[in-house]
Amino acid sequence: xxxxxxxxKVPQRASGSKPMAIVGVVASGNLEVLVERVLPDTDCELDxxxxxxxxxxxxxxxxxxxxxxxxxxxxxxxxxxxGARPDTVALRLAQAVRLIEEADP
Amino acid sequence: xRKTERNMRTWREARDARDARVAAGRxxxxxxxxxxxxxxxxxxxxxxxxxxxxxxxxxxxxxDFLAQCLAAVDVRRVHSLHMVxxxxxxxxxLDVFESGVAKRLDYAYSGPQASRIATMLFGGKIELGAVxxxxxxxxxxxLDLTPHVALIAAVSADRExxxxxxxxxxxxxxxxxxxxxxDGLVIAQVNEIVERVSRVDIPGDCVHFIVKSDKPFxxxxxxxxxxxxxxxxxxxxxxxxxxxxYAPYHVRRLNHGIGFNTAAIELLLPTxxxxxxxxxxxxxxxxxxxxxxxxxxxxxxxxxxxxxxGSEVGMDNYIRAxxxxxxTGSDGSLRxxxxxxxxxxxxxxxxxxxxxxxxxxxxxxxxxxxxxIAGFGGAPNMGSDARGRRHxxxxxxxxxxxxxxxxxxxxxxxxxxxVQIGETFGDSHTxxxxxxxxxxxxxxxxxxxxxxxxxxxxxxTHIVTEEGIANLLLCRTNDEREQxxxxxxxxxxxxxxxxxxxxxxxxxxxxxRRPEDLGINPLDADRSLLAARSIKDLVRWSGxxxxxPSRFRNW
Numbered sequence: 001x002x003x004x005x006x007x008x009k010v011p012q013r014a015s016g017s018k019p020m021a022i023v024g025v026v027a028s029g030n031l032e033v034l035v036e037r038v039l040p041d042t043d044c045e046l047d048x049x050x051x052x053x054x055x056x057x058x059x060x061x062x063x064x065x066x067x068x069x070x071x072x073x074x075x076x077x078x079x080x081x082x083g084a085r086p087d088t089v090a091l092r093l094a095q096a097v098r099l100i101e102e103a104d105p
Numbered sequence: 106x107r108k109t110e111r112n113m114r115t116w117r118e119a120r121d122a123r124d125a126r127v128a129a130g131r132x133x134x135x136x137x138x139x140x141x142x143x144x145x146x147x148x149x150x151x152x153x154x155x156x157x158x159x160x161x162x163x164x165x166x167x168x169d170f171l172a173q174c175l176a177a178v179d180v181r182r183v184h185s186l187h188m189v190x191x192x193x194x195x196x197x198x199l200d201v202f203e204s205g206v207a208k209r210l211d212y213a214y215s216g217p218q219a220s221r222i223a224t225m226l227f228g229g230k231i232e233l234g235a236v237x238x239x240x241x242x243x244x245x246x247x248l249d250l251t252p253h254v255a256l257i258a259a260v261s262a263d264r265e266x267x268x269x270x271x272x273x274x275x276x277x278x279x280x281x282x283x284x285x286x287x288d289g290l291v292i293a294q295v296n297e298i299v300e301r302v303s304r305v306d307i308p309g310d311c312v313h314f315i316v317k318s319d320k321p322f323x324x325x326x327x328x329x330x331x332x333x334x335x336x337x338x339x340x341x342x343x344x345x346x347x348x349x350x351y352a353p354y355h356v357r358r359l360n361h362g363i364g365f366n367t368a369a370i371e372l373l374l375p376t377x378x379x380x381x382x383x384x385x386x387x388x389x390x391x392x393x394x395x396x397x398x399x400x401x402x403x404x405x406x407x408x409x410x411x412x413x414x415g416s417e418v419g420m421d422n423y424i425r426a427x428x429x430x431x432x433t434g435s436d437g438s439l440r441x442x443x444x445x446x447x448x449x450x451x452x453x454x455x456x457x458x459x460x461x462x463x464x465x466x467x468x469x470x471x472x473x474x475x476x477x478i479a480g481f482g483g484a485p486n487m488g489s490d491a492r493g494r495r496h497x498x499x500x501x502x503x504x505x506x507x508x509x510x511x512x513x514x515x516x517x518x519x520x521x522x523x524v525q526i527g528e529t530f531g532d533s534h535t536x537x538x539x540x541x542x543x544x545x546x547x548x549x550x551x552x553x554x555x556x557x558x559x560x561x562x563x564x565x566t567h568i569v570t571e572e573g574i575a576n577l578l579l580c581r582t583n584d585e586r587e588q589x590x591x592x593x594x595x596x597x598x599x600x601x602x603x604x605x606x607x608x609x610x611x612x613x614x615x616x617x618r619r620p621e622d623l624g625i626n627p628l629d630a631d632r633s634l635l636a637a638r639s640i641k642d643l644v645r646w647s648g649x650x651x652x653x654p655s656r657f658r659n660w
Binding site: 058061062069085086087088090091094095098099102 | 336337338341528529530571620621627628630
């Protein structure tokens with residue numbers, strides 16, 4: 001088990017008003033992302049717990065791209081990773097933000 | 106002198122030789138019918154050392170009984186054969202090289218034997234002519250690789266040798282045409298001998314001997330993809346292909362490869378495709394096998410017509426009940442034909458889309474890896490621009506214009522859309538993108554004239570990954586091509602080595618398109634978007650007509 005924490009300053013807050021959302025599952029090759037609207041609008045935090053060790057450089061890049069593309073201001077994302085491939089991680093992060101930005105049905 | 110030579114020739118030596126083979130075989134036959142136990146002796150009597158022999162078998166059907174018999178012949182009588190066959194698939198196909206019965210090989214496909222054939226080629230056990238595409242090998246059957254003997258498979262025969270090949274006709278008409286009409290000998294294994302065949306796929310006067318095999322010939326369910334195994338990344342690539350390629354180019358005539366990404370496209374047509382309003386506008390005419398994953402699209406009214414290379418295990422009753430869609434014979438069952446369907450794929454399709462194992466920085470792709478030589482099959486013909494094409498269509502013209510906008514329209518060739526689709530990482534985190542193809546290393550090691558490239562870079566028009574679509578038609582320099590490929594290569598080493606500024610420029614020009622550029626909601630990349638999520642769902646869609654093979658049943 002390895003853990004990483006990233007803090008980014010971002011230009012825009014994530015839209016919507018939902019306080020939290022959760023996507024994915026904790027399983028081998030998959031991951032769960034909990035996203036909470038608990039930070040100042042200019043901040044974004046990611047806490048990652050991963051079963052696969054030695055992929056720090058890839059995580060850093062995946063997170064940087066995610067933050068640049070989505071500008072998820074105000075959000076704290078907690079990732080519980082079962083050794084997912086980076087493409088799955090990127091998809092789940094995008095899904096998490098999209099879910100918290102959507103209006104409640 | 107010349108005159109004497111001419112007078113001395115009979116000009117029918119090959120025909121006389123064939124007649125002599127038939128006469129030698131008659132000793133083991135009752136008219137044309139040979140008892141199962143006598144087949145090895147028959148082969149020893151009619152095959153000569155050094156003969157070119159076609160042992161029928163491709164990626165689907167196998168003349169497996171005749172393969173076993175050929176592997177059992179006395180090597181002192183039958184040896185040094187030159188095998189000219191579509192598939193090297195069964196263990197016996199290579200056993201004959203171990204024993205010396207066969208020496209030289211020209212073939213097209215070797216999926217399940219990919220590792221062993223590589224080992225034998227490295228070990229010098231096989232003298233390799235060439236690895237071909239199906240259509241290319243068929244072409245050579247009529248020029249310089251005409252078989253002396255063809256060992257083929259059919260469902261049933263009558264006593265005159267008329268053959269019913271049933272839904273899996275596949276290569277048989279082509280093999281028989283080349284062999285029988287050029288003085289070769291044709292031996293057929295059949296599942297049963299009947300009074301009257303249900304339709305004549307091969308006329309009896311082309312067939313010299315028939316033998317009832319001990320069990321029905323083997324067919325591999327190669328084109329069955331279980332929807333339960335489709336991942337969300339694959340669904341995302343499928344959405345990109347539909348929204349970013351099928352929709353803007355109005356692709357109506359197409360071929361799909363066998364991977365999970367294309368299976369996902371098939372299962373998204375009735376859901377995502379419907380939502381985009383594409384029904385009736387795309388994916389209506391197909392050169393493709395009867396993929397079970399196409400059932401929901403057929404049932405939803407998307408598909409007008411399908412022509413097939415072969416059949417697919419379990420699809421026979423469904424096909425019979427949907428003759429408006431499939432090509433069927435007087436008996437009601439599918440008539441497939443590999444050579445003609447490959448021709449349809451080459452000349453009449455506007456799009457090929459398939460998966461691969463490695464793509465390099467210019468877009469060359471290959472399924473050869475360091476220890477596996479899988480052959481080509483049909484993909485290079487499906488996945489290449491036919492230089493002889495002379496009819497126009499919207500997708501073909503548009504692709505041609507994108508590639509060369511400055512050329513005068515009336516003199517500009519169109520382009521077939523040739524799309525490679527896959528996730529940036531494959532099984533066990535193997536990257537799809539590489540700096541150098543294993544195929545090149547292999548060609549160097551085996552001293553081949555050509556690296557076994559599945560799709561050449563200059564034929565590829567688009568590459569789709571979960572990160573986006575690279576439209577290579579719009580690239581104007583090799584540098585742009587490389588960055589367009591790096592720009593969708595995700596977190597592979599190739600992807601991380603991108604020039605981020607140039608990739609951004611390419612995105613602004615529409616060379617690279619991301620899911621969000623196409624209005625794709627990442628939340629839709631969910632298995633609930635698949636029209637069928639299991640094999641059982643496919644059975645339900647078919648109204649119980651699809652009968653999946655037992656390995657795909659978990660109920």
